[in-house]
Amino acid sequence: MKDNPEFRLRVLMALGFLVGAKVLNVQVPFLFKLAVDWLTTATGNAAALASFTTANSNLIALFATPASLLVGYGIARAGSSAFNELRTAVFSKVALRTIRSVSRKVFSHLHDLDLRYHLSRETGALNRIIDRGSRAINFILSSMVFNVVPTVLEISMVSGILAYNFGAPFAWITSLSVAAYVAFTLTVTQWRTKFRKVMNKADNDANTRAVDSLINYETVKYFNNEAYEAEKYDEFLKNKV
Structure with a gap:
């Protein structure tokens, strides 16, 4: 991302959507x-309503009726979900580009290895490891950017609100x-x-076992070993169970 202003902008936008979603979620x-x-x-009774109106005069100026408050509640919920979806959409290109870059480097590295490695390689295991590593990159990015950081931010905001309204023990x-x-x-x-x-x-x-057996399909058929390979x-x- 150092040489790509678009990706830096996407990361900043994703973080902005993230903060917006958490702010709305807290409201x-x-x-x-x-x-x-x-x-x-x-x-x-009317006295209780007058007392409530006086205590919440600033918010009453924004929401004149209970229906307006419920509409605001719905807008806040929908806005939080919308920000989360926009965050995912904006950041997805960065995550996919990262996976592509790392996968390309791994593929190039495998071709740079010596002949001894490739003669003793296990194609099926190697393919599974590359696939699992690619999926792990997306998982790590999503967990760090969209789970760990947002959770810390939200807990900090909630703790601050609890400390302000109810005292430090609750926080x-x-x-x-x-x-x-x-x-x-x-x-x-x-x-x-x-x-x-x-x-x-x-x-x-x-x-x-599956990949090697299928690669050597002709040999398996020649010796009539289909049942043995399946077993x-x-x-x-x-062993996986």
């Missing part, structure tokens, strides 16, 4: 709260709860990694 419960409070006091409770959840998630993820590695190896072995392939699939 949704406030608008819903005002609508519920107004409807509750409107069905009660600390929220922050510590999220921190405990993150710590638990990371711990379980580290524990699951070894099982994921075993599953990936089994997947590579199964794919290697061996099934053994590798069994």
Whole structure:
């Protein structure tokens, strides 16, 4: 992206849409709260309605009726979803270009390796590894840009609002709860990694067997080994279960 102004602009636009979506998302419960409070006091006594109107005079100037508050609530929800979709649409070209660039470098690197490597290679496993790596790039970019950063931003905004309206203890409770959840998630993820590695190896072995068997189709047919190849392939699939 250093030499591509378009991609830098797309990243900045995606981050702008991200911030806009989170700001609107934080406003949704406030608008819903005002609508519920107004409807509750409107069905009660006039004094309560006058007190509510005085306490929320600034927002009342923007939303004159409960229906307007509900419309604003709907607009905030729809706006948040729209910003998220626009963010994904703007950033998708950057992610796909990154995948293309890395995949091209990997492909070139494989062709630069010596003959010994290619004579001993496992085509099926190699193809699966390249495919899994390409998909992992998209997952990492999406997770970092659209999950980790937005979550930190939203938790910070919510904690600040809670601290301002209800005091620091509520903000600390929220922050510590999220921190405990993150710590638990990371711990379980580290524990699951070894099982994921075993599953990936089994997947590579199964794919290697399938590709090599199909590449050598003539040999399999010549020796009438279709049933044997299917049985061996099934053994590798069994390791994935």
